[in-house]
């Protein structure tokens with residue numbers, strides 16, 4: 126039993142909405158809630174900024190080129206909302222570079238990309254072998270490969286974007302408490318979350334906990350089929366500095382189906398670390414979010430080294446720098462954006478499967494709409510929990 130004083134100490138406040146997790150998705154969700162006049166608390170387990178989740182680092186790719194129309198369609202508004210945040214905070218968050226999508230002309234995935242680009246009338250350029258050699262003399266296009274450039278694409282400045290969204294949220298009266306880990310969730314018409322600093326209550330709760338989502342959801346009796354993988358974020362040294370630089374017009378790229386690689390390989394022009402080009406494999410090895418440093422598997426680095434020596438002769442074929450990051454992957458690699466099946470005032474935004482950053486402004490808007498009981502602005506059927514029913518164990 127608590128004394129009345131202890132009760133007052135323990136209850137830290139009532140809110141319209143609590144968002145758990147201040148990665149890119151939670152930060153944009155909080156920003157949208159504050160814009161909708163919701164009294165909002167954003168809780169983050171680590172002191173901000175931090176590099177322990179999925180949203181840290183200087184850069185991410187933004188593109189309309191996708192295999193599915195529903196992503197390309199959402200991107201239209203994403204670009205607008207990124208530009209809006211740039212204006213609101215007077216910060217540059219986007220640099221247009223285009224993205225080269227390259228792969229065997231007859232590959233199923235490559236065709237899905239080119240079909241989506243065409244159907245959605247995304248501005249593109251198609252490069253023949255001769256044009257490719259003239260335009261990108263330091264990259265190899267193999268016989269039988271096709272090359273399209275989505276000219277709308279570019280680089281998002283990731284760390285800056287989190288700062289901008291969080292700062293603007295606070296300027297609208299939103300509250301961020303960092304270094305505060307949510308230890309328990311009690312569902313109900315008012316949701317109560319327990320932290321070491323006390324309890325907080327709200328009419329609705331939004332879970333955007335990235336790689337820690339399964340732990341948090343277990344407090345609500347829900348288990349989703351999420352896998353956490355560690356990504357080796359590799360930077361490769363230019364033999365001649367600037368060869369693949371953002372200022373010399375080298376684009377981001379997405380290599381579909383290169384020999385020996387089951388997943389895509391992607392890269393960004395050298396920018397954040399002069400002379401170093403970021404190139405990663407779009408998959409990693411299973412890990413636990415608090416123990417990722419124990420995961421030492423380097424299969425991805427071997428795949429990348431081979432790719433670099435075959436396709437990018439102007440780079441040293443060993444990484445000069447390796448950082449780390451995590452993906453939270455769903456079985457179909459599509460996001461989870463939904464209400465909790467048993468507690469409709471608990472909203473879930475997880476499983477971004479390594480491609481969610483660019484969507485954060487629209488994800489924030491959608492999670493905000495779900496928490497307010499509004500009709501979502503997009504068809505959420507690809508993102509519903511229902512699709513996992515056969516793979517889910519739950520105590521619902």
Ligand SMILES: Cc1cc2nc3c(=O)[nH]c(=O)nc-3n(C[C@H](O)[C@H](O)[C@H](O)COP(=O)(O)OP(=O)(O)OC[C@H]3O[C@@H](n4cnc5c(N)ncnc54)[C@H](O)[C@@H]3O)c2cc1C
Pocket residue numbers: 145146147148149150151168169170171177178179180181184185186187305306307308333334335336337338341356358405450451452474475476477478479480481482483484
């Ligand atoms: C190497 C790499 C490259 C990528 N490249 C791209 C790209 O080019 N383009 C693109 O669009 N996307 C890209 N992505 C994907 C994108 O970065 C992620 O989809 C996105 O960052 C996921 O954000 P999140 O907010 O869901 O997760 P996170 O950033 O992990 O945020 C979750 C937050 O919740 C907090 N949290 C968890 N549990 C608790 C708790 N109990 N209490 C309080 N706080 C808690 C965590 O500490 C964390 O801060 C990439 C990802 C990686 C790793």
Ligand SMILES: O=C(O)[C@@H]1CCCC=N1
Pocket residue numbers: 186187188379389391407479480481
């Ligand atoms: O989302 C992105 O654009 C990047 C590149 C392709 C694979 C995953 N992330």
